[in-house]
Amino acid sequence: MSALAPVTLNAVTKRYGDHLVLDGLGLAFEQGTVTALTGPNGVGKTTVGRLLLGLESPDAGSVTGVQGLRRSAVFQEDRLCAHLDAVANVRLVLDRERRSGPTARLVAEKELALVGLEGDDTSKPVRELSGGQRRRVAIARAMAARSDLVVLDEPFTGLDADTKPAVMAYVRERIAGCIAVLITHDPSEVEFFAARIVRLRQGPGLVV
């Protein structure tokens, strides 16, 4: 992977109706660094993630460095195609070279095996899987997509204690070299990813 310029939020302001979420926020995200966004609910952590993913535009200020970046995400919600099986959900996001033919299935199965999903669990509609299994499919999908910028919004919520460490290790390996943003309330996750911590707070500014 070639070196990527930092992605930067430049004095970004964002409001939803009358509710001011971000007020002149400035923040840079470097390649190879996991930035953990923490802070109480409602301070705009998810909004920062959405700005980085191109799902929101700032009301004032700008987001630079995202042009041309391949993006990937584990959303707060699983956001899976409920009628498709786990393999098909992962295949959907594969890039052109890996998308078609028999290798696509192998790539998807390999990725799912790394989050502990194998056999029947990969071939039935994801609506028939448990919440934890669906979460793992969502994680495998995000990791299978080749990306430069990864946003992980409370990615490990719903995973049981037995599978969580292995899945976290898998994610840490996969996102190495990316611009990675981890939105979490869990200090152990921050510690595990050896992340740079950015604590957002209500109102203007932030504490790093």
Add this chain to the structure above:
Amino acid sequence: MTSTSPDKTGTVTRAVARRIGAAVFWLAVWQATALAVHRDFLLASPIQVARTLVTLMPTGEFWVTIGWSLGRIALGFTGAALLGATLAISAAAWPVARALWEPAIAAIRSAPVVSFIILLLLWTDSSHLPVFTSLLMVLPVMYANVLQGIAQRDRQMLEAAQVFRVPFRRRLVAIDIPAALPFLATACRVGVGLAWKSGIAAEVIGVATGSIGERLYEAKVFLSSADLFAWTIVIVALSVACERLLLRALRSVPGAPVRVS
């Protein structure tokens, strides 16, 4: 292995018995009314209608007549489905297209079917009449439902598709079509009935040679209510069969909910 509990079997049996009971009740009312009227040309009895059907069904002409009407009405319905979906997709994508289509769709929806039939009779011959009439009647239903289906797509899934750069065709199959299917099923249920009603009305008014409509017209001319009822039963049966076939086909589409009806 699956098993059916005695309670469930009993409930199903009771429901079937209720339906059969209702049918028998209305047939009895019909028979009693026919006996009271005592004029075959005004109201044939169910037994006479059944006899007429039994006489008609073994003849080749009966099936040719059905094929004639079925083919044209199915063509009109298919045309309406394709055109309605195309217009709805373009309307969802481009506000200008929506602004263009909406007045035309509203006019078609509101205009009386006979106005179209008479206008079409001026432009085309009666054999094409059921095609265009059923197309025009079904078009607004298809357009409105497909448009609603597009509007009801899961925004979160569309965002995910955007982030992961899912190509259009894959998104269509994985997200768009499954979201639109319940609305398409509604459109099919309403549209099939409309297509048959308007198509047959067009055949009667245009006296389309070889059609079911012509048989109905002849029944009126020859004051044969038995033929009228027999062909009406055939039309209802065809309409219900078409609707069921379509819904079954929709259920087999990947991503269809267990029940789309």
